[in-house]
Amino acid sequence: MIQAVRKKEAFLNVTNLMTKIHTPEGSMTVLDHINLSIDKGDIMAIVGESGSGKSMTIHSILQMITKNLLDSYAGEIEVEGKSILDIGEKEMQQIRGKKISLVAQNAMTSLDPSYRVGKQIIEIILDKTNLSKREAIEKALYLLEEMGIDEAKRVFQSYPHQLSGGLRQRVVIAMSLACDPDLIIADEPTSALDPSVQLQVLELFKKINRDLGTAILIITHDFGVVARIAESVAVMYAGQIVEQGKTSEVIYNPQHPYTNSLLNCIPDLDWIFLDGVGKKPLFQIKGEPPNLMNLSSGCRFANRCHMAKDICRSKLPELKKVHSPDLNHLVRCLLTERRESYAK
Amino acid sequence: MQNESLLDVQGLTKVYGNKGSLFVPRKEMLAVNNVSFSIKKGETFGLIGESGSGKTTIGRMVLRLIEATAGDIQYEGKSILSMKKGEMDKLRSEMQIIFQDSGSAFNPRKTIGEQILHPLNKFHSNSDAGYQYNKVIEMLDVVGLRADFYHRYPHELSGGQRQRAGIARALIVKPKFLVLDEPVSALDVSVKAQIINLLIDLQKEFQLTYLFIAHNLDLVAYFCDKVAVLSKGELIETAPTIELFRKPKHEVTQKLLSSILTLDGDLGEYYRKQSAI
Numbered sequence: 001m002i003q004a005v006r007k008k009e010a011f012l013n014v015t016n017l018m019t020k021i022h023t024p025e026g027s028m029t030v031l032d033h034i035n036l037s038i039d040k041g042d043i044m045a046i047v048g049e050s051g052s053g054k055s056m057t058i059h060s061i062l063q064m065i066t067k068n069l070l071d072s073y074a075g076e077i078e079v080e081g082k083s084i085l086d087i088g089e090k091e092m093q094q095i096r097g098k099k100i101s102l103v104a105q106n107a108m109t110s111l112d113p114s115y116r117v118g119k120q121i122i123e124i125i126l127d128k129t130n131l132s133k134r135e136a137i138e139k140a141l142y143l144l145e146e147m148g149i150d151e152a153k154r155v156f157q158s159y160p161h162q163l164s165g166g167l168r169q170r171v172v173i174a175m176s177l178a179c180d181p182d183l184i185i186a187d188e189p190t191s192a193l194d195p196s197v198q199l200q201v202l203e204l205f206k207k208i209n210r211d212l213g214t215a216i217l218i219i220t221h222d223f224g225v226v227a228r229i230a231e232s233v234a235v236m237y238a239g240q241i242v243e244q245g246k247t248s249e250v251i252y253n254p255q256h257p258y259t260n261s262l263l264n265c266i267p268d269l270d271w272i273f274l275d276g277v278g279k280k281p282l283f284q285i286k287g288e289p290p291n292l293m294n295l296s297s298g299c300r301f302a303n304r305c306h307m308a309k310d311i312c313r314s315k316l317p318e319l320k321k322v323h324s325p326d327l328n329h330l331v332r333c334l335l336t337e338r339r340e341s342y343a344k
Numbered sequence: 345m346q347n348e349s350l351l352d353v354q355g356l357t358k359v360y361g362n363k364g365s366l367f368v369p370r371k372e373m374l375a376v377n378n379v380s381f382s383i384k385k386g387e388t389f390g391l392i393g394e395s396g397s398g399k400t401t402i403g404r405m406v407l408r409l410i411e412a413t414a415g416d417i418q419y420e421g422k423s424i425l426s427m428k429k430g431e432m433d434k435l436r437s438e439m440q441i442i443f444q445d446s447g448s449a450f451n452p453r454k455t456i457g458e459q460i461l462h463p464l465n466k467f468h469s470n471s472d473a474g475y476q477y478n479k480v481i482e483m484l485d486v487v488g489l490r491a492d493f494y495h496r497y498p499h500e501l502s503g504g505q506r507q508r509a510g511i512a513r514a515l516i517v518k519p520k521f522l523v524l525d526e527p528v529s530a531l532d533v534s535v536k537a538q539i540i541n542l543l544i545d546l547q548k549e550f551q552l553t554y555l556f557i558a559h560n561l562d563l564v565a566y567f568c569d570k571v572a573v574l575s576k577g578e579l580i581e582t583a584p585t586i587e588l589f590r591k592p593k594h595e596v597t598q599k600l601l602s603s604i605l606t607l608d609g610d611l612g613e614y615y616r617k618q619s620a621i
Binding site for chain 1: 394541608
């Protein structure tokens with residue numbers, strides 16, 4: 001079993017998490033042996049395509065999967081060393097928002113269109129802390145200013161529809177900070193935004209991390225976002241982690257063919273600066289992810305992998321350490337294993 | 345590639361607002377201001393800019409889905425803004441559009457096949473059922489979908505498959521010109537590449553001309569021959585792609601291009617140096 005090397009102040013520890021949900025065809029294992037650990041002050045990213053289990057992971061951590069969809073959890077999720085899988089809904093509510101908060105992909109779904117933005121922020125503060133109403137208003141204005149909003153008072157008085165997409169996302173991030181959480185989980189926080197606004201929001205997350213020491217777990221499908229913000233990254237495919245490690249290691253020394261493919265999907269712009277010389281065809285990953293109800297016994301990526309051998313179709317690889325300067329660089333690939341044992 | 349231009353846009357302007365009355369003050373908003381460009385046959389013309397800069401409005405005005413306030417649009421030398429409804433309807437089979445959100449571009453209650461057939465029925469209503477069925481199957485094959493997708497419903501398809509179906513629906517009436525309104529923005533990185541490669545193949549196969557509206561600037565760099573930059577409804581810079589990405593002249597363009605996320609870090613550094621020279 002893999003044991004992540006722990007730093008001093010571990011905050012969140014996910015060990016061998018298995019999540020099963022009900023589907024019309026029966027019970028489906030959407031997460032398979034997920035191991036993650038986030039220390040206070042970390043910035044981590046989970047990257048993968050739709051359906052890879054990124055969102056299921058965070059919904060499991062926050063226990064937000066609805067009762068009639070959820071079949072069972074197995075494994076362990078610990079917040080500050082305390083298991084949260086078997087605590088009651090009341091205690092869980094103390095963790096959500098106060099210790100871990102969520103920034104959803106579409107800011108509009110987190111905001112109520114019929115109330116002013118300010119009212120929605122102070123409502124959270126009043127609900128989760130002991131501050132008086134006056135203090136709550138002061139805090140809300142302070143948070144909005146911290147988000148780099150110039151006219152905090154105007155935004156405070158506005159309805160969500162009166163704000164631009166970027167401003168709305170800032171408001172939602174301010175809300176997520178209302179109770180000084182130790183960890184913010186951001187689910188594709190910038191996918192719906194313009195490139196320049198996207199950059200501003202990513203810089204804002206970095207600033208929050210730097211100034212407040214808040215740990216950040218960012219969910220994305222874009223390695224460009226990962227490269228910009230995260231210190232470590234987990235690559236997910238079909239409900240499993242296939243590669244995990246420091247961002248620089250995973251980007252410059254990718255070991256799993258899927259990681260490699262995802263990185264290749266980002267167009268290389270070098271040819272533009274070389275007068276159009278060396279323009280390569282746009283890389284694409286063929287095919288579609290497997291149906292989780294109907295998995296083969298082999299590697300889940302085998303059918304789309306351009307390197308796959310016979311052994312890949314019959315044996316499921318385990319997540320193992322690879323030879324790398326990063327001691328926590330883990331890869332789930334039989335071919336990498338074979339290459340490493342050959343080199344020894 | 346021919347040098348003839350397919351679409352000529354001159355001084356295109358769109359003003360939104362109310363006319364005003366005794367009780368309601370007159371209020372106007374200039375969405376698109378005096379925009380001119382021309383697209384050559386077989387070319388891919390990119391339109392970039394922040395949200396609210398008027399990209400989509402221009403795309404729709406070119407197809408007359410939104411009526412322009414002023415200006416002129418010439419398609420193959422004919423002014424389309426003065427065309428009567430009947431004439432314009434005929435032309436619509438030559439000019440099609442692919443939408444960003446393939447989920448809302450399809451009717452959830454009808455099968456994919458029926459919906460791909462719909463434009464064919466509108467423009468070639470006299471063809472018989474067998475011919476029409478074969479035509480749809482042929483189009484599904486062109487965009488890389490199996491024949492059994494004919495009987496599926498939109499929710500049974502993934503985002504990438506739905507976008508392929510959207511392309512099939514546009515191509516069935518054999519258009520020459522396609523407006524691609526953020527066709528890949530909502531898709532996964534890997535699927536984005538699949539769709540762009542498909543569009544490139546189709547362009548070669550059927551000699552299509554594209555107006556590509558996007559905010560994925562790295563894909564614009566890859567895909568477009570020429571790029572125009574919009575800011576607050578005005579066209580601030582138009583140049584061949586390589587020229588624009590190497591030496592953006594306008595400050596807004598530099599700022600926009602600086603926000604491309606690359607694996608190696610900041611492109612902004614490069615553009616700041618450029619502007620210093």
